[in-house]
Amino acid sequence: MPDLIEAHNISKTFYMGPSVIEVVRNVSFSVRKGDFTAIMGPSGSGKTTLLNIIGCLDRPSEGKILFDGKDVSRASDTALSFIRATKIGFVFQTFFLIPHLNTYENVALPFLYSSYSQEEINNRTIDAIARVGLTHRLNHKPSALSGGEMQRAAIARALAIRPEVILADEPTGSLDAGTGAAILHLFKSLHDQGATIVMVTHDKEVANYAQTRLFFKDGKLH
Numbered sequence: 001m002p003d004l005i006e007a008h009n010i011s012k013t014f015y016m017g018p019s020v021i022e023v024v025r026n027v028s029f030s031v032r033k034g035d036f037t038a039i040m041g042p043s044g045s046g047k048t049t050l051l052n053i054i055g056c057l058d059r060p061s062e063g064k065i066l067f068d069g070k071d072v073s074r075a076s077d078t079a080l081s082f083i084r085a086t087k088i089g090f091v092f093q094t095f096f097l098i099p100h101l102n103t104y105e106n107v108a109l110p111f112l113y114s115s116y117s118q119e120e121i122n123n124r125t126i127d128a129i130a131r132v133g134l135t136h137r138l139n140h141k142p143s144a145l146s147g148g149e150m151q152r153a154a155i156a157r158a159l160a161i162r163p164e165v166i167l168a169d170e171p172t173g174s175l176d177a178g179t180g181a182a183i184l185h186l187f188k189s190l191h192d193q194g195a196t197i198v199m200v201t202h203d204k205e206v207a208n209y210a211q212t213r214l215f216f217k218d219g220k221l222h
């Protein structure tokens with residue numbers, strides 16, 4: 001059986017006027033189903049760029065990415081959006097919740113264009129909110145949530161589609177240490193329940209929650 005994600009010799013180069021920025025250089029690695037992987041590295045080392053490629057938000061300049069055994073490195077925009085919408089749950093440092101929607105509506109957002117029945121959408125939304133312990137905050141708008149609760153809502157939104165993998169970019173970067181630790185415990189318990197997680201961080205203590213750690217420096221994994 002292929003690994004869930006396989007990166008084969010991927011590179012990413014940005015061209016800005018006369019300058020050439022090689023951010024990812026010939027990187028290969030894989031993520032197995034059920035892994036909790038941390039990608040570590042200093043600021044500017046290319047972690048977000050790499051995560052965006054894994055998450056089908058961007059394509060590598062060279063090399064090949066297999067997602068669930070399928071080559072996505074040259075897939076069309078439509079094919080990539082479909083994979084993102086059905087298989088990948090994203091969690092960001094700044095949550096990206098919609099301010100005028102409450103917790104329930106934010107978590108149900110990924111189903112806006114889905115073909116599920118209303119009942120199925122409701123079940124998945126309620127279930128995802130319960131998994132992050134936010135059932136008592138269904139009707140709260142983001143401005144009425146604490147930072148930790150906002151991140152829980154964002155994690156519920158990622159979980160709602162029952163993704164193959166959760167990709168988290170500095171998920172505790174905007175939270176104080178105690179709240180961050182609670183979010184990391186949540187990731188750990190989701191992993192214990194079978195979730196596959198790839199988390200980017202520059203913080204060693206945060207990375208310690210993961211099972212596998214990859215170090216990224218000068219565009220290469222060490």
Ligand SMILES: Nc1ncnc2c1ncn2[C@@H]1O[C@H](COP(=O)(O)OP(=O)(O)OP(=O)(O)O)[C@@H](O)[C@H]1O
Pocket residue numbers: 014015016021023041042043044045046047048049050202
């Ligand atoms: N679209 C782009 N065009 C040009 N350069 C880019 C682009 N995206 C990223 N870069 C450059 O690539 C390098 C890596 O950026 P990236 O955001 O991946 O780093 P990072 O490791 O996530 O950093 P941080 O920890 O600060 O979030 C940076 O030098 C950045 O300026």
Ligand SMILES: [Mg+2]
Pocket residue numbers: 047048049169
């Ligand atoms: Mg980054």
